[in-house]
Amino acid sequence: MSKKKLDFRPNEYVVYPAHGVGQVVSIExxxxxxxxxxxxxxxxxxxxxxxRVPTNKATEVGMRGLSSPDEITQAMTTLKGKARVKRAMWSRRAQEYEQKINSGDLIAIAEVVRDLHRTDDQREQSYSERQLYEAALERLTREVAAVGGGDELAAQKKVSDVLMSRAAAA
Known part of the structure; x- marks a missing residue:
């Protein structure tokens, strides 16, 4: 991995894998x-x-700029896909979902939302499924909002509409 220093400026939005979208306040x-x-x-x-992240460690921890509008479109396309649920034990799947959420990779996060999304007529989600789903949904929504100019309600509606259209097509 290169030791290239990332060049973020104050007021710029960034994605920190373990926490999602944040804003660079300053460099000190x-x-x-x-x-x-x-x-x-x-x-x-x-x-x-x-x-506080050392500027020379930002790349190492996976900090990155916001996704491009193309990547947002790709994530929305991923949401429309058919859920892929492995037949592994829940603990193993939960671990994989957690890793995807904390990877900071928007497409991987969209996969978690897609795979854990439930419509009203589907079986109930367990507490841990719900937690992972909500964490992934929140990360996805916040980044969609940040890329789209900061309107979180509009981003929620956009994501929700895609999930509903998928449910209707199923």
Missing amino acids: EQEVAGIKLELFVISFEKDKMTL
Whole structure:
């Protein structure tokens, strides 16, 4: 993996794999154990959390810019697909879903939403299925919103419409 330093500016939105969409608030220098570090200060407003990521580690942890509109379209196409549910035990599947959600990869996150989405006439979701589904849905929606100009309600409707059209076609 290259040690290339990512170049994000204050006010820019980024995706941090384990937390989703955040906004670079500033870039600051701090001295830690006698070593000067340059840090991206990232705010996750919805989670009321601030993260400081060393600028030279951003690539390593998988931090990236927002998806392109093309990638959003690709994620929506993924949502329309047929759910692929492996016949593995739930604990194994849950682990895979968790990894996809935390990968920061929008297409992988869309796959989780697609695979765990339930319509009203389908069997109930277990608590852990629901948790994973909601986490993936939230990540997807926030990034769709950020790419589309920040309107989370419009993004929710967009995602919901795609899921409903898929259910209607089934």
